[in-house]
Amino acid sequence: MAKDRANRTRKNELKIYLSDNEKYILDRKVELSKRKSASDYIRTLILFGFVYDVDYSYLRQYNETLGKISGNLNQIAKRINSTGNVYKEDMAEVKVIMDEVWKTQKAMLKKQPLIHNK
Structure with missing residues (x-):
């Protein structure tokens, strides 16, 4: 022993x-x-x-992408707060950013082995 x-x-x-x-x-x-x-x-x-x-490397990439998106949204919010105005360009940029969020979310979910994708 x-x-x-x-x-x-x-x-x-x-x-x-x-x-x-x-x-x-x-x-x-x-x-x-x-x-x-x-x-x-x-x-x-x-x-x-x-x-x-389980390989979670894609979650790291997902978090990096969300961090970049968050930074962009914060810049828009600062601009809105400093001027007191909401510009059409800012809202268009927010929509583009949110589309990117959803695209990233869907891509991440497709990589989940236990989720049935349709």
């Missing part, structure tokens, strides 16, 4: 033997899952029956 450490919460060691092929497959699956370790991967399999990795 491995050396017990005072702060170790998992004290039960599991030892298994794998063929070279099985070890290769395990290593690739651990790598693809982006888990911290093979132990973490195996523990997740035991507890939940499956391991999956």
Whole structure:
């Protein structure tokens, strides 16, 4: 048995033997899952029956786009507040920006695996 450490919460060691092929497959699956370790991967399999990795990089892009849109809207709001006037050009720009928001929202939702797109 491995050396017990005072702060170790998992004290039960599991030892298994794998063929070279099985070890290769395990290593690739651990790598693809982006888990911290093979132990973490195996523990997740035991507890939940499956391991999956979700790529949320598109959400980062979505948030960047929304940040840019927010900046544009803030500039329009400042202009309106400083002059006290609402210009047709400002309202047209707001409509264009809102169209971009909806287009981005729809694109993000299409990437969601559990949402049925029509």
